[in-house]
Amino acid sequence: MSTIDALTALTIVEMTVPGRLDDVDAADFHASVALNNAVCLNDTGLLDLQSTAEELLPHWQDRTDTVRRTLLAREGGVLVGAITLYYAVAEPTSAEIDLMVLPENWGRGIEQALLARAEDEVRQLGRSVIQSWTLHRADRTGAMLTPATGWGEIPRSPLAALLLDSGYALEQVERTSAFDLQGDLTPIQSALDAALAVAGEEYRVVEWTLPTPPERRDGYAWALSRMSTDAPSGGLEVDEETWDAERIARRDARFLDGGQTVSVAAVEHVPTGTLAAFNELAIGADPEGVTHQYCTLVLKEHRGHRLGIVVKCANILRWRRIAPLSPRISTFNAEENRPMLDINEALGFAPVSYAGAWQKRLA
Structure with a gap:
């Protein structure tokens, strides 16, 4: 099923999960992995969150415990964005979304169309909560946002602003730390x-x-x-x-x-x-x-x-x-988890980036 926005000629279709990475229908999966890596690099300035198609494919193929679906946005056949839905089969309340649009394609309605489509999909699943994450560099500048916990802060990035304006609340900030191996x-x-x-x-x-x-x-x-x-x-x-x-x-x-x-x-x-x-x-x-x-x-x-x-x-x-x-270990910890952060800091882990956890309750 596809959604067409007549104003932008934007099409949104669900990605086919290939049986193998060298199958003829595997190109979209490779492209989605490349897009995800590019977004992570842009948002954090680090290569630490890069994944390979080989690592990720089994997690998309096996839907016994967790279902992963990716929606691809194209203009004139060119991939301009994507959004992935994750939801656990045995745990019925929430679904997580991961919106991926690079800066050169931001601001033309692509991100809003993908977010709206993903929210529709979550509603159809009968889930009442949507959760998402934003990534941020360590050298944070500009207007800052603080979660309800009061622990940590993140910049009001374009994606953070979109989520905030779309009814999402910043519920938690996580610190990414690295250890020199x-x-x-x-x-x-x-x-x-x-x-x-x-x-x-x-x-x-x-x-x-x-x-x-x-x-x-x-x-x-x-x-x-x-x-x-x-x-x-x-x-x-x-x-x-x-x-x-x-x-x-x-x-x-x-x-x-x-x-x-x-x-x-x-x-x-x-x-x-x-x-x-x-x-x-x-x-x-x-x-x-x-x-x-x-x-x-x-x-x-x-x-x-x-x-x-x-x-x-x-x-x-x-x-x-x-x-x-x-070369190093990369790890995420909630900013309010001081006992674990105290251990990390004592052992030599240093902060390298941050993440915001967002949540929206659906009516």
Whole structure:
């Protein structure tokens, strides 16, 4: 189905997800990935958020747990923008959108048309909340916006202004931080030793590289589900997520099918055999690529034992052996998450960009 704006000859059509990247119908997928990378580079001034088509395709193909759909906007056959919808199948409240229009195409109605079409799609899904993100450089200037949490601020960029004018509220600010993986890791080892001494014998480090060992899947499913309840979310409406061993296996497969290597460092609570904390580091097929930290969490009932330092340090030291050529780790943290930011800053993570989390409740 397509939408046509007679004033601009703009067409918006849903992208076909190819079976393979060398299929004849894969050109649009490659183009959407290139557009996303260009927008991330323009907004942050960094190459850290670049993704490859190989990494992303499995996440578009597998719709068992999360559905990803991309709408492409063209003028005269030329791609001028896109918007992606993400929504979890088991969690019914919200859908996330990612609007991608480069500066040279901004201001001609393309961004408004894509946003309106995406909102219509979300309404048809029966979801009541739309969420989105804006990216911002570290050298922030001009008018600033502060979220309802009072933590952090972002510039009023064109996309931020569009969302604000369209009824979205800024609910949270996240900081992107980077850690130099090529530096001396002696301080990391020292921090790990000190934290383990505080944690004591009730906690022990366990590590694995995806795929998650079968005997760990149930426990990891429970720990990962706690990201939706225990991680700071500002004013964002977040459904409690349901995870099981099968969902963990499918998640692992998407990463592995995309050519990614993912290391998990976790802490087991010895008396109960449950996981109390975990940290994930990932890299694509390029051994010199940027490392991405995915999820990190200390479950609420286990906080106060320095387990955040334990999992971060343990995984950084393990990662040096897995990806010795990777230059740095890139990670996002909510500005109100001072305990985790305190750990990051103590270990040498430095802020490099920012992101705003936006939300609109549909009537």
